[in-house]
Amino acid sequence: MKSRILKVKDYREVDVEPLLRPFVPDETALEAELRRLTNPYIRWEPGEEVSAGDQVVCRLLSDCPRYNKEKVRFVAGSGMFQRELENLSIGMRVGETREAGLPEGKVSLTLAGVMNRVAPEPSDEMVEKLELDGVHTVAEYRAYLLEQQREAAFGQDSFEALKKLTREVISGSEFILYREDWAEAINRELDRCRTLCRQEGMVLEEMTPEQFQGRIPVKSYHELVAMLQYDGWDNLCRYLLGRRYAETDSFHSGEAEYKAFIADYAKTWRVSEESAREANPFENFIFNEYTGHAYTVLRNYIREFY
Incomplete structure (x- = not known):
């Protein structure tokens, strides 16, 4: 050349x-990643009140067949079932009933049981198991x-x-x-x-x-x-x-x-x-x-x- x-x-x-x-750190994303660290250590315990992320068992009554079921399971706040009903369940106690007006019609939700999601705080031991160089x-x-x-x-x-x-x-x-x-x-x-x-x-x-x-x-x-x-x-x-x-x-x-x-x-x-x-x-x-x-x-x- x-x-x-x-x-x-x-x-x-x-x-x-x-x-x-x-550069502006995304603190929400940062906290979400830190919480992911605890996923292998999550345990489930029978509870009385629903919080976001808990496993819910409920009975649904409605004129709409889709929401007329004796037993339904979902994770509150996950968006995997029906978002409005999931959000409705948050804060409910076992045996309590609430109603929601959906486009398909009125739905009555009775809380039959809840398994509370218990996640420990992130620890140094959890970090060590990631085996990242220089990160302990x-x-x-x-x-x-x-x-x-x-x-x-x-x-x-x-x-x-x-x-x-x-x-x-x-x-x-x-x-x-x-x-x-x-x-x-x-x-x-x-x-x-x-x-x-x-x-x-x-x-x-x-x-x-x-x-x-x-x-x-x-x-x-x-x-x-x-x-x-x-x-x-x-x-x-x-x-x-x-x-x-x-x-x-x-x-x-x-x-x-x-x-x-x-x-x-x-x-x-x-x-x-x-x-x-x-x-x-x-x-x-x-x-x-x-x-x-x-x-x-x-x-x-x-x-x-x-």
């Missing part, structure tokens, strides 16, 4: 913080769950910031780019797509919009070529940036990494290693690895502000 980079704009000069929304206490598990939330939110919220940062770094850097390098990168990707389609028994140039759906985000071969041509120039720049960053951060990808990738690809997609190599030539792998490395470096920079 003759294309090269002359000067790299320092990504640390770009202010990305205003593009990121502040409830407090550490809560911090672990919070970090998972943060990572998930960052994955969504960082997209626009990464686009802006990449655009500014490329536009602020100096490149010598050759058309033949751009064309070669595009043609290699087209060849890869042809191979993947051929392995599925299709001809890329003849594929219908329905055949493209779920595989490539275009509706025709000509749209695919246009998309690759549009993205190709920036991809070439990102590849060169990835190469430059690798000179200082010790990132490396070569034959050993390619071999591991092919083995994983073959296992994941249940194809032979020969088919995996045919669909993923070494040159494509290296190009994508260093293009991806540029993204990783810029994304890690954004992560510092989240």
Whole structure:
């Protein structure tokens, strides 16, 4: 490849913080995950009063056959039976009767029995049994769950910031780019797509919009070529940036990494290693690895502000 980079704009000069929304923990989801920790330790005890989550046995009387039953079981508040009747049962005591007006008609509910759901408080012993590296206490598990939330939110919220940062770094850097390098990168990707389609028994140039759906985000071969041509120039720049960053951060990808990738690809997609190599030539792998490395470096920079 003759294309090269002359000067790299320092990504640390770009202010990305205003593009990121502040992270707000979802406390409801966090508490729900902590409660899931206690699920294997839940026990059921005969009770007198219904709370949400309890197992209810009741008698229903109604002119509607569906709700005229001598014995019905459901979990109060689960939404698995009939939400209004489930909610009606909450707070009832054994032997008590209440009525509800449903679209199907009036229903009388008499509570015959209840099994109270008894869940212990989360404990360090429960956390230990999860066998998570570095997580041994409830407090550490809560911090672990919070970090998972943060990572998930960052994955969504960082997209626009990464686009802006990449655009500014490329536009602020100096490149010598050759058309033949751009064309070669595009043609290699087209060849890869042809191979993947051929392995599925299709001809890329003849594929219908329905055949493209779920595989490539275009509706025709000509749209695919246009998309690759549009993205190709920036991809070439990102590849060169990835190469430059690798000179200082010790990132490396070569034959050993390619071999591991092919083995994983073959296992994941249940194809032979020969088919995996045919669909993923070494040159494509290296190009994508260093293009991806540029993204990783810029994304890690954004992560510092989240």
